[in-house]
Amino acid sequence: MKIDLTGRTALVTGSTSGIGYAVAAGFAQAGAAVVVNGRSADRVEQAVAKLKAETGSATITGVAADIATAEGADGLFEQLPDVDILINNTGIFEPKPVFEITDADWLRFFEVNVLSGVRLSRHYAPRMAARGWGRVIFVSSESAVMIPREMVHYGMTKTAQLSVARGLALEVAGTGVTVNSVLPGSTLTEGVRTFIGELYPDLPFEAAEREFMATDRPTSLLKRLIRPEEIANLIVYTASEGASATTGAALRVDGGLIPTI
Known part of the structure; x- marks a missing residue:
């Protein structure tokens, strides 16, 4: 299957490295106009330059914005009012015993990992629906269903993403917009x-x-x-025309880690 996303604009949050960077590269190779996002302007500029060199795409741009804050998200919207594909990939993790996780830690993880995607989806998804086409994908984790003892606060946010994505899929049903979650394993x-x-x-x-x-x-x-490119392959497919019947789903790319069918 040849995936052609020419004419589509894809925003990949948290894409200066790791899974997000691999996803941005995959979209560029599929012909999409790609917008790289991260908090640091220097890192965004470096990622854009590296992606252009690696993919040969001239349609890669970047927006530096801290979307874990309402102000940062508003700044992103001012620079990029519309997209066709939204990849909610921004996230943080850290190991910490559950009884040592403070209120501030719980709130910080929820703000970064969950509310960032809520804010962006709330802005972009209705605009996609009005145009009759769009893709929203949350990069969750196998930790959403197998809560890691060493970072319960991280697992909590990944479970929350599944609920948000499913609820959004219900809201845009029948509009041509699909909303899904992808669950990577350890990458x-x-x-x-x-x-x-x-x-x-x-x-x-x-x-x-x-x-x-x-x-x-x-x-x-x-x-x-798992290698980041292996995660990116599923995400790029899920954003394509070929995945038009897949919505409201939690798609596993976990290397068989989750011990259930």
């Missing part, structure tokens, strides 16, 4: 590399990855970390 991003390195500081990374998968993610059928 080899800069943050996860650091996280695993902190868990197993005495091991070289390749050995630490094997130990992490065997000890901390033993239900994985893939038995390795």
Whole structure:
């Protein structure tokens, strides 16, 4: 299947690195006009330049905005009033024992991981519906259904994303707009590399990855970390014309980690 998104504009939040960067690259390769987003103007500029060099696309731009705040989201809307495809990928995580998670931590995680996507979807999805076509995709996690003991506050936000996405899909039913969630498993991003390195500081990374998968993610059928491009492949497809009948769904790309059918 050839995915052609020529003429579509895709906003990928949190796309200066990791899964978001891979998704932005996938959209550029499919012909979409891509908007990179991150909090730092320097990192956004660097990501845009790198993506242009890697993909050969001239239709990649960037907007620096902290969408974890209402003011930041409003600034984004001023610069980018409309998009055809919205990828809610902005997110944070950290390991912390549940009884040590403060009120401020709970609120910060909800603000960044959930409300950022709520704000953007509330602005863009009705405009998509009015035009008769659009895609909204929340990048959730397998942690939405397998709450990680070491970061319950993160898992809580990922579960919340599934509820929000399903509710939005109900609201735009029949308009030509689809809303879905994608649930990645443990993925080899800069943050996860650091996280695993902190868990197993005495091991070289390749050995630490094997130990992490065997000890901390033993239900994985893939038995390795997923690569960002593998997540991006499903997201780009879900945003395509070929996925027009998929909406209100939670789509797993978890390497078989979730032990259920």
